[in-house]
Amino acid sequence: MSNRIDEHRISLRDNAAHFARDQLSTDITTSDRAGIFHRDGWQKCAEFGLISMAIPENLGGAGAPLSDLIAVMEGLGYGCEDQGLLFSLNAHLWTVAMPLAIHGTPEQRLRFLPSLMNGSLIGANGSTENEAGSDVFSMRTQAVRDGDSYILNGSKTYITNAPIADLFVIYATIDPTLGPLGVTAFLVEAINPGMELSAPLEKMGLRTAQMGQITLKDCRVPADAILGREGRGIKVFESAMEHERGCLLATTLGSMRHTLEACITHARTRHQFGQAIGKNQAISHRIADMKVNLDAARELVYRVGRLKDAGKDAMMEAACAKLFVSETYTKFSLDALRIYGAQGYLADSPTERGLRNSIASVIYSGTSDIQRNIIASELGL
Numbered sequence: 001m002s003n004r005i006d007e008h009r010i011s012l013r014d015n016a017a018h019f020a021r022d023q024l025s026t027d028i029t030t031s032d033r034a035g036i037f038h039r040d041g042w043q044k045c046a047e048f049g050l051i052s053m054a055i056p057e058n059l060g061g062a063g064a065p066l067s068d069l070i071a072v073m074e075g076l077g078y079g080c081e082d083q084g085l086l087f088s089l090n091a092h093l094w095t096v097a098m099p100l101a102i103h104g105t106p107e108q109r110l111r112f113l114p115s116l117m118n119g120s121l122i123g124a125n126g127s128t129e130n131e132a133g134s135d136v137f138s139m140r141t142q143a144v145r146d147g148d149s150y151i152l153n154g155s156k157t158y159i160t161n162a163p164i165a166d167l168f169v170i171y172a173t174i175d176p177t178l179g180p181l182g183v184t185a186f187l188v189e190a191i192n193p194g195m196e197l198s199a200p201l202e203k204m205g206l207r208t209a210q211m212g213q214i215t216l217k218d219c220r221v222p223a224d225a226i227l228g229r230e231g232r233g234i235k236v237f238e239s240a241m242e243h244e245r246g247c248l249l250a251t252t253l254g255s256m257r258h259t260l261e262a263c264i265t266h267a268r269t270r271h272q273f274g275q276a277i278g279k280n281q282a283i284s285h286r287i288a289d290m291k292v293n294l295d296a297a298r299e300l301v302y303r304v305g306r307l308k309d310a311g312k313d314a315m316m317e318a319a320c321a322k323l324f325v326s327e328t329y330t331k332f333s334l335d336a337l338r339i340y341g342a343q344g345y346l347a348d349s350p351t352e353r354g355l356r357n358s359i360a361s362v363i364y365s366g367t368s369d370i371q372r373n374i375i376a377s378e379l380g381l
């Protein structure tokens with residue numbers, strides 16, 4: 001039985017890799033330098049069924065197990081060089097589409113889910129503020145009730161997809177003195193006149209993913225724009241983070257496999273001192289360690305999928321996956337660059353771009369320190 005499941009997931013993964021190579025190839029050097037977001041690639045991924053895949057059938061999705069989606073993500077990461085595009089899709093999926101499917105009212109789902117699934121709407125999640133990063137629930141953005149609406153004032157920063165998004169999940173507090181118990185999630189459309197979006201922020205890696213700031217000035221939303229319940233935004237946030245931390249790095253598993261294969265080829269074909277560099281234990285052991293770490297990382301991500309598919313809580317396992325995969329990914333990317341030597345250090349080489357792309361993983365969705373705090377707290381410390 002379990003072999004059949006493995007074969008099924010391998011076939012999903014390989015099919016997605018084939019789709020990515022065939023449909024998502026782009027001039028990544030130019031796109032990365034200029035920070036170009038590929039809307040056509042986004043649309044193709046939506047049509048491929050990526051966003052609707054794990055949304056329940058009664059909400060118009062395919063109702064596939066999360067583990068199947070993880071396998072597809074792994075395949076996309078292997079076949080697609082545009083890691084920024086995959087990062088944008090991940091943000092949209094785990095922090096907007098999925099929370100809407102889980103916490104949305106029937107009216108909210110009907111209104112937004114079909115367009116979020118078919119790729120015509122882009123979603124973004126606004127929780128971080130200048131003074132509320134890791135300490136996210138100290139946010140200052142405030143929502144004040146006014147008749148049958150709320151008025152939002154404040155600002156958000158480092159928001160993935162913000163410059164191009166149509167729909168935002170904005171976290172605001174109804175009373176800062178309540179701490180986490182005041183935080184409420186609101187669905188806000190980009191066309192709202194009270195919402196201003198900045199130009200894209202320049203960043204080190206994942207340059208094809210657009211990141212920006214949001215300013216909310218007397219941004220009026222109807223009371224039925226609350227996602228979940230008033231004062232229960234923490235529930236929406238935590239379930240989004242559980243999914244995102246556990247699954248977002250599935251694409252990097254594929255990317256790491258691709259890098260590993262390239263390193264093996266390079267170690268076999270690059271000769272120094274009259275022999276292939278891979279004949280040196282310093283290189284072969286580094287590659288052996290990369291293989292072991294990749295296999296361990298994969299297990300941690302699929303464990304989250306299995307737990308969620310069984311209807312279980314995976315808060316600690318998601319933090320373990322996020323911590324281990326992101327730390328592995330950054331070290332792995334540096335190791336790859338070292339194996340390639342100066343060739344790998346050149347601007348626009350896959351290893352140079354790979355290293356730049358990897359570094360954000362130890363920051364977004366909660367830094368590594370915050371993942372350790374979560375694990376320690378789940379262990380009762």
Ligand SMILES: Cc1cc2nc3c(=O)[nH]c(=O)nc-3n(C[C@H](O)[C@H](O)[C@H](O)COP(=O)(O)OP(=O)(O)OC[C@H]3O[C@@H](n4cnc5c(N)ncnc54)[C@H](O)[C@@H]3O)c2cc1C
Nearest residue numbers: 125126127128133134158159160360363364365366367369
């Ligand atoms: C590529 C990228 C995409 C992002 N996308 C989004 C998005 O779509 N939406 C969104 O809302 N946000 C987004 N963010 C923001 C992200 O969530 C924050 O950057 C992250 O939570 C850390 O906050 P900070 O950068 O303000 O760092 P800070 O909180 O200032 O932390 C600085 C350092 O202090 C450490 N630190 C802080 N508190 C503790 C503690 N209690 N224990 C131990 N160490 C601690 C941190 O680990 C870190 O090393 C994104 C960030 C990046 C890099």
